[in-house]
Amino acid sequence: MQRMSLSIALASKSPRRQKLLKEAGFQFRVVLPNIEENYPQDLAPELVPSFLSAKKAQGAINLVKDTEITLAADSIVILDKKIYEKPTNRNHAVDILQSLSGKTHQVITGVTLLSQKKEITFSSLTHVSMEPLTLQEINYYIDNFNPFDKAGAYGIQEWIGHCKISKIEGSYLNVMGLPVNLVYKNLKNFL
Secondary structure (H helix, E strand, O other), rough: OOOOOOEEEEEOOOHHHHHHHHHOOOOOOOOOOOOOOOOOOOOOOHHHHHHHHHHHHOOHHHHHHOOOOOOOOOOOOOOOOOOOOOOOOOHHHHHHHHHHHOOOOEEEEEEEEOOOOEEEEEEEEEEEEEEEOOOHHHHHHHHOOOOOHHHHHHOOOOOHHHHHHEEEOOOOOHHHHHOHHHHHHHHHHHE
């Protein structure tokens, strides 16, 4: 694969996004904007990731060199028009996983590319079907994995993804936190 020789500033502390970009051959450095990840309460749930990715990219503007392209992303889980964000504690993680258990939910990741001259925002939608989870399985997952930095309280690349996800329609990497194929395509067109 041809390596992209762009100067990218990733506005994300997500280890999964960093891993995905590295595995795809991107060169980048991490910048951490100090912004509140809030959004207007009347914003349609499917628009929230794009709104937040643009907010993160704009928040990183003073941390980025003139020659760099800022890449910011935000992922959410939606079930029945309700957003399931990162759990705040163990009980919240249990509640989220019980809500998703046995149902099909959506994962949407919004991505913003920003330079001194241009800004584009796009998103990716994936439908994820989760088999029913027992309370014992939920506790096992929480005890053995770290669901507290993951939207929807689970990582597709971990035990739940291996043992309890029965169907995915869309991008697997989107569920991990970054639709790398769309990032690559949009970066090529961004120049």
